[in-house]
Amino acid sequence: MQKTNWKDAYKAKLTTPQEAVKRIKSGDTVLLAHAAAEPKALVEAMLDNYKEYSNVTISHMISLGEGRYSKPDMKDHFRYVGWFTDPSTRASIHQGQGDFVPVFFSEIPGMIRSKTLPVDVFMVMVSQPDEEGICSVGVSCDYTMQAIKSAATVIAQINAEVPRVGGEAYVHIDAFDCIVEASHPLPEVFWGESDEKDVAIGRHCASLIDDGATLQLGMGGIPNAVLAALRNKKHLGIHSEMISDGAVELIRAGVIDCSEKSIDRGKVVVNFLYGSKKLYDFVDNNPMIELRPADYTNNPLVIRQNSKFVCINSAIEVDLWGQVNAGSLNGKIFSGVGGQVDFIRGAAMSEDSRGIAIIAMHAAAVKKDGTKLSKIVGSLKAGTLVTTSQHDVDYVITEYGIAGLKGKTVKERARLLIAIADPDFREELASAFEARFGEKY
The missing domain is CATH 3.40.1080.20 (Acetyl-CoA hydrolase/transferase C-terminal domain)
Structure with missing residues (x-):
């Protein structure tokens, strides 16, 4: 693909977070990229648009966000079904609003591929594209690559702070249905001194x-x-x-x-x-x-x-x-x-x-x-x-x-x-x- 072609396609797919999340429909299962790769701008836009949804399932491994979709005031719009839990989402499972899927991490890509874990919309954060229109998934490859292949709709947040990391982590912008540009620092953790x-x-x-x-x-x-x-x-x-x-x-x-x-x-x-x-x-x-x-x-x-x-x-x-x-x-x-x-x-x-x-x-x-x-x-x-x-x-x-x-x-x-x-x-x-x-x- 020539550079001009991918750049034209990129411009055609480029939209705002608010417009991108309109692709989510009631009844969909929305998968979020894992840990530091969670697309903050897309999640926030989805939550701002919550009144337009009913019975939307949100799934992921670890979330480093606030998990607002799992809170009691969102129960008529979102249902959290986790493959791992964290402080932001744990309470919803304990209260019965959310649920949990026991699964070995190694099995998740295959279960997405077989639709045992169905994905309608995948929201992911990636690096800026290179001169050939290729992005890196940067900090989370785990189930990301399979979700990009399997999801009916893939919404990508381009974040200039996402590093370009190699391996099986490269994806062309052709794989994305729509693209949002929103840069912000990645979530950080500091463990402090060992005792x-x-x-x-x-x-x-x-x-x-x-x-x-x-x-x-x-x-x-x-x-x-x-x-x-x-x-x-x-x-x-x-x-x-x-x-x-x-x-x-x-x-x-x-x-x-x-x-x-x-x-x-x-x-x-x-x-x-x-x-x-x-x-x-x-x-x-x-x-x-x-x-x-x-x-x-x-x-x-x-x-x-x-x-x-x-x-x-x-x-x-x-x-x-x-x-x-x-x-x-x-x-x-x-x-x-x-x-x-x-x-x-x-x-x-x-x-x-x-x-x-x-x-x-x-x-x-x-x-x-x-x-x-x-x-x-x-x-x-x-x-x-x-x-x-x-x-x-x-x-x-x-x-x-x-x-x-x-x-x-x-x-x-x-x-x-x-x-x-x-x-x-x-x-x-x-x-x-x-x-x-x-x-x-």
Whole structure:
């Protein structure tokens, strides 16, 4: 296509946010791009136009917006159906106005393709087009590329702040039904300094990571502490759902160079990005960073090909059987499975038999009123969701140590978990052990 042709087509598709959202019809399912790629200008225009809609379903993974479509005053117009939940939308599920779809992150692109998860309108934020009319989806490839292909209507917000990131992240403006130009800074997150517990957990995790390992980490204090503890390692790689600012420092220091990865050598492979402007500037036109869809990054059959693969995920609580709850709190949906099980199973299936899966968490949580709760519990309460089964769990790490559960009996597992529990709760857990197994702890 000649440059003049695509530019003419671009001008023909260019419209205002208010006009673009008129393409949404009552009864439609509207999918929003994930996390930092949520098209703020389009969402705000849709909400301003709310009186024109009834029974519009809004779906997405994490939203970094206000989630106004999920609030009680919007119930006659919008219904939120989440694939993961966050503070802006969680209450609607708890109150019964919204709903939740349990789904592995790796399955989402395929479920969009098969229309198991139907999409009528997809709203996405992308970079400015290059000289050939090609945009980058920038900070969210996960289900974005498949949604662009599958949705009946695709509305794109062009944001000059969106970085151009490579991999399977490029899309020509021909794929968009209408285009809106609206630039604003991307959402940022600053995790602050890791505390003493994070640092201890980071050291424990680092002790299991060899030079040349390929890593999957999430976001937050513990992953950043793990990265900080890896400064003396060599030739690490990344194959993950995402990276944040902590990874940037190790890449710049040469610790993460991806030179010994068994697949995608030399490339940091993720499906979305979320951090500060430092991260977004770092990945812009950086040939080392590649975005791939979630059915590649999170596919256990792909993950297993990474040599010395180590995945690190978190939990709300772990019981003495070794069952992990990472998605519910007090019997209510709190988040979702995300990619935890995808990566744990990929590590377990590793071709070199050197895959390691870690659940890393503080031994106890402190509520706002100062009450301390053990995150290692005798049994999960009724109504608690099991995110990762006892059969899948490998290592559990707290600030008090490492519990390697693979190949251990249920009694051995329970003893190992009690040993890394907060000392204030070990006597209580020992009693639970004795009641369950009929022998002294």
